[in-house]
Amino acid sequence: MKNISSIFKTEVNQFTSLDTNCQRLVISNFIYSFVYLILPLIANYFIFLEFQGLGQQEMIKYNITYFVGYFSFIPIGFILNGYILRYIKINHLYIIGMVAEIFVIIPLTFLHIKTLLPLFLIGNVMGISSGLFWSNRHYMAYFVTNNENRNYVFGLENALMNMGGFVTPLIFAFLTGVAGFTLIALFPGLPDSTGKIILALFLVSLIVMASINILKGKFHNPEMKPFLFWKFCRTWNKQRLMNFLEGLTNGVLIVMPSLIMLHIFKDSGPVGLLQSIGILVGLIPVYVLGRFTKPRHRIHILFIGGLLLVVSSIILAVGFDKTAAIIFILSANVVFALLWMPFLAIRMRSISLSETQDKYEEYSYIVDIEVFFALGRVMGFAVFLAVYFYGSQIFALRYSFLIVALVPIIASLIARTIKQE
DSSP states (O other), X not given: OHHHHHHHHHHHHHHXXXXXXXXXHHHHHHHHHHHHHHHHHHHHHHXXXXXXXXXXXXXXXXXXXXXXXXXXXXXXXXXXXXXXTTTSXXXXXXXXXXXXXXXXXXXXXXXXXXXXXHHHHHHHHHHHHHHHHHHHHHHHHHHHOOXXXXXXXXXHHHHHHHHHHHHHHHHHHHHHXXXXXXXXXXXXXXXXXXXXXXXXXXXXXXXXXXXXXXXXXXXXXXXXXXXXXXXXXXXXXXXXXXXXXXXXXXXHHHHHHHHHHHHHHSOSTHHHXXXXXXXXXXXXXXXXXXXXXXXXXXXXXXXXXXXXXXXXXXXXXXXXXXXXXXXXXHHHHHHHHHHHHHHHHHHHHHHXXXXXXXXXXXXXXXXXXXXXXXXXXHHHHHHHHHHHHHSOHHHHXXXXXXXXXXXXXXXXXXXXXSOOO
16 A cells, blocks of 8 residues: 555656646646547437437438538637637637537537538537637647656646546436436436536536636747748658648548447447447556656657557458457557557657747647648548448458558658657
8 A cells, every 4th residue: 555655646746846837737638638528429419319210320421420520620720729829818718719619519409400511510610619729738738848758748648538538428428328327317306407407517617627727827829920831841741741640540530430330230339338448448558658758769659559550450350240349449449549649749849840940930830730630630531431431331441440550650660750859
């Protein structure tokens, strides 16, 4: 017991050794992660309620419409934020992004949307709101961290976010479910809307706590010069390629796990359970890697993560049964949880190296990252769905990730040419 107490004290001391503003940002990000991770669950839940008479395959197109609208408009939020930063403090805009995401989701809960266009438009506004939040979050993170502590900070953030990713589905299911261990089942006399009201109050209270905390920090707005450029130095062009490749992988992962489960298990429901287990399994490794690795190890983490993805993809391609699907989804969730830290830390390092060559303001790189990430995400999303719906479903599900799994390996080779220390 003394050893556990000693370890805990050591880790607390490690955290408190960070810059005070960095501590505040990490805490606010952790609090808001519960909100951020529950919003896609709310979207899927209410889309399901509206279209539950349709088959699983038919319902997929409505989910896809919403999420295409959402992800394709995130870069617009980044660009819009660059102009608004001239007039509003950065931590205030961080809060506006959080609040906006909550209010944008309201139409899905109260309006009976039956067509694709309104779903797409709601996704657009949600994407812009998300862009406002994430652009300020990344920009503040760049200035309150340095190259030496970014592995630790981003590993810690990812571990805390994964913790939220494990807990939020349980909270959501308890408050909105109608059977099993749920609020309505435990207290049958309660009105049906009780869980939704409690959920809304819970989300609002989290935003209030995160907002109060971040307002106490001292964050400075960038000097907003022109920030949209096409021509960058060679170092940043390499980083652009990495951003595109990472987005490509993310685009495939948006829909692939659910479609695999739907095809093999005839039900996409187990995806949530498998993702939660994967998150739980990866929780400690994510933190440990961030805590004890150095900048030079980022390349090795990418390479090893890529190898693990290749192995799990081969298992899926060869077996393509229930066991193979479970192994693939579990390992993919664990590996991508591990890869978030090196990808983000390498981006920040590339900004530091490139700004001295290009003489651009740092926010230019924050926007450019999201633009190329979004291009990759949309292309990965579109190509995978085109093959799935208009080509061969079996080929798309069975073999496409063999190609995607190579992305971290390719990224590690590119990152070797970007000096990490």
